Amino acid sequence: MVQKKSLDNRSPGLRVPVIPRAPRSARKRSLHKNTADGRNICAIELLACLAGKLLQETESSASNTASEGNDQLSLPKNALQDQFQGEDKSLKSEGQGSCEDGLFILEQASEDNQQKDFLKRSPEVESGALWDRSSVYTNSSCLEKENSDDKSVIISKSGFVVSGDLNSDKLVAVKEQVPDETFLKDSMADCAETPCFPNAFSSRQNIGMVLDRKDDDENFPRFYKSSSTKLKPYKPSSHIVNGRIRKLSTSKNTKVAPLRKDTKPSKSGTGRKVSNQKRRPFYSRERYQQHGFLQQRRKVFDGSCIVTSDGVLSSESDSTSHQIGVNGETMVSSLGLGDRASFEAKNPQVKISIKSFKIPELSIDVPETATVGSLKRTIMEAVTTILGGGLHVGVLLRGKKIHDDNRTLLQTGISSKENLDTLGFILESSLTQSHPSSITPQDSTCTLPCHIPEQLKGSLDKPVSDSEACDSASNPANLTGTCNDIVDSTHELTVSSNTDNATDKPLSDSRALVPVPEINPEPLAIVPANQKGKHPELSHRRIRRPFSVSEVEALVQAVEQLGTGRWRDVKLRAFENADHRTYVDLKDKWKTLVHTASIAPQQRRGEPVPQDLLDRVLSAHSYWSQHQSKQNGKASGRMAQTPPKMIKANAVPENVITDIGG
DNA sequence: CTTAGGG
DNA sequence: CCCTAAG
Known part of the structure; x- marks a missing residue:
């Protein structure tokens, strides 16, 4: 979609960029x-x-x-x-x-x-x-x-x-x-x-x-x-x-x-x-x-x-x-x-x-x-x-x-x-x-x-x-x-907390998660105290938190069942406890997963996602592309069982990939 | 608030 | 991840 970036003509109700954080x-x-x-x-x-x-x-x-x-x-x-x-x-x-x-x-x-x-x-x-x-x-x-x-x-x-x-x-x-x-x-x-x-x-x-x-x-x-x-x-x-x-x-x-x-x-x-x-x-x-x-x-x-x-x-x-x-x-x-x-x-x-x-x-x-x-x-x-x-x-x-x-x-x-x-x-x-x-x-x-x-x-x-x-x-x-x-009973781990919990990262990494045991911490975005840099953007940007394999797994599964148009549901279903994952995040992740799955393994970066998962991604993606999960809404339950899995079972539909075109 | 997409 | 436009 064509997006307008004109900020000049903003209507009231915008953010307040002026205020730092x-x-x-x-x-x-x-x-x-x-x-x-x-x-x-x-x-x-x-x-x-x-x-x-x-x-x-x-x-x-x-x-x-x-x-x-x-x-x-x-x-x-x-x-x-x-x-x-x-x-x-x-x-x-x-x-x-x-x-x-x-x-x-x-x-x-x-x-x-x-x-x-x-x-x-x-x-x-x-x-x-x-x-x-x-x-x-x-x-x-x-x-x-x-x-x-x-x-x-x-x-x-x-x-x-x-x-x-x-x-x-x-x-x-x-x-x-x-x-x-x-x-x-x-x-x-x-x-x-x-x-x-x-x-x-x-x-x-x-x-x-x-x-x-x-x-x-x-x-x-x-x-x-x-x-x-x-x-x-x-x-x-x-x-x-x-x-x-x-x-x-x-x-x-x-x-x-x-x-x-x-x-x-x-x-x-x-x-x-x-x-x-x-x-x-x-x-x-x-x-x-x-x-x-x-x-x-x-x-x-x-x-x-x-x-x-x-x-x-x-x-x-x-x-x-x-x-x-x-x-x-x-x-x-x-x-x-x-x-x-x-x-x-x-x-x-x-x-x-x-x-x-x-x-x-x-x-x-x-x-x-x-x-x-x-x-x-x-x-x-x-x-x-x-x-x-x-x-x-x-x-x-x-x-x-x-x-x-x-x-x-x-x-x-x-x-x-x-x-x-x-x-x-x-x-x-x-x-x-x-x-x-x-x-x-x-x-x-x-x-x-x-x-x-x-x-x-x-x-x-x-x-x-x-x-x-x-x-x-x-x-x-x-x-x-x-x-x-x-004691707070709300402590909940993210679905994947155990798999990829960033083990202590190099201290040099300014964004490094604080070496905290077990769970992905949610540190404030860290910005070097460089008075020089004075990043205007110092403002705010959520820290990057790569999806772990387990998270991907959860995501894939949820999408297989729910389809690609119901991110909120996906969120609730698989990431309800992962406060840092918004449905938008999940949607984005799915997007990248689809892309990742469609490119050569050599071109992939970051924590490798098991091929089988990627295969499932493609399968689900193709399936839901044709079945319009959103429209059908209700059908999800029923459809969920058949589609993705079946497809997945037999194949890594290469054809599917192409036709989807990322 | 959610979705869907471009950035 | 962010930002927006659109429902």
Whole structure:
């Protein structure tokens, strides 16, 4: 068909190309809640937190005077206020000069001691209750690039640290308002929905990054206003669930929709949709407020929670499980286990609590003329990039990296007490890990230790269970059950997950799926943080996910039975659980299969598809070409049995091929 | 939202 | 995979 590409004359209701990620992300969201990809996601969780912080920061800056006592910036109010303004100013006016001051505090939460206190008193931390005292900052990280003509500012060195203590006197708050607040929100929303620790930890999360609260802030409207032109085109999405697809999507992890109800962009078409799952607002901010700091946001998923800083990453607690504490500094873990572990279960749970993760070193060059806002976005982008997919977890035991992902913890020795003392985890950046020789984790600048508080065992006098899911935290006995029950039951594997699960791909492959075990992860599209490239398209493009043989098999079979004109049915029949495969994808795949089958084997590329499958493809294709599956509709059932198979049986109809002509 | 096709 | 035009 002739297609018009004229974009000039667009009618209202188009996408909003202007907004970097909004459109696609929205679409992606719906499809990508795949349960399976949790693994690579912890990173995303972190990102979500970062995003949240960033956003908060933004908020607070927008309403710095207005929000008293509210939960905005978690910085010790007045204490830093002046400093903020001063620094802020200098930062703006003098450009990067002030960077040397130290860090960019996106947010700081509570005082350290408080934090610890809290920890000590919270045995429940391990069971899911958590707090987040996240702080993202780069310390001593702003350096002026002297050699550079453009005097770019490099933010790197220590990179971002999620957690840690802050020296309040060295804080530099970046308060510039970020024009793209929507973007931030979006990012957050995106991140928020990513499941974390799919299996071991419950995945379905109900993150409640609260964004909506801005509604009451007069300053915000400006943001929206400025970007309103972008948003306007969107037609208010009807929150109406749309039939079938909707059903599919909701069956998986539900999406978290953009907070602004009125500005929620919605794109229809590919089957990626956004459902308006209301976020669960965080409650208990008051608790923090009474301590003098502003509310802190926390992320809570059913059963498992991730603390973004000084926190705990935990799975459901289990009285019989081993607990592994990883000390970030030494990358050593401590074991706190129930004595009965060995008796209790055949498969004791190994509990891992991670205090915090650092984000790999980040280098960002930005022209001095860049705005703080753009800086933020750039950083966000970089962080997103890293966390989105360029990051994977490394497991160290006795300082040695464990590469065999297939071994069980037991086999690896991670379940024995002695070894637990030397267990460590690191985050490695695939993107920066260009150095082939990153054998020694400790030396690699790309590796990051994670921290696990040792104070986990403290006694709790102040219940802090936060998630509704884990509300029973006060009752440890129930906690486990509660959280476990909540473990997302929607984890589903794609039909083919086992066959071609990309085994770890070369790190060099920027699109590489994060080396995640078992299931095809659904990482964010990774885009190198090249400030140079600045791909406009950096925007969005789903990652490429070659069909595995098993998927092809499933597809072929479905088509044999249903015909080629009922992709939706095919999808439902064979890929209902493969969120990332839309009917369009299936249709496209079929198209390519037909083509592939019709060309010489030598010309085929990619993972080879068994010839017999291709034969079936041709058979089915020819059959349905003549039988118009769609028209007949009903007949499908009956026809299905006879046609394809018969044909297939006898032959590789070469004639058929030709007449089809691809 | 689905299909069907071109890009 | 993306994007559109058409039902």
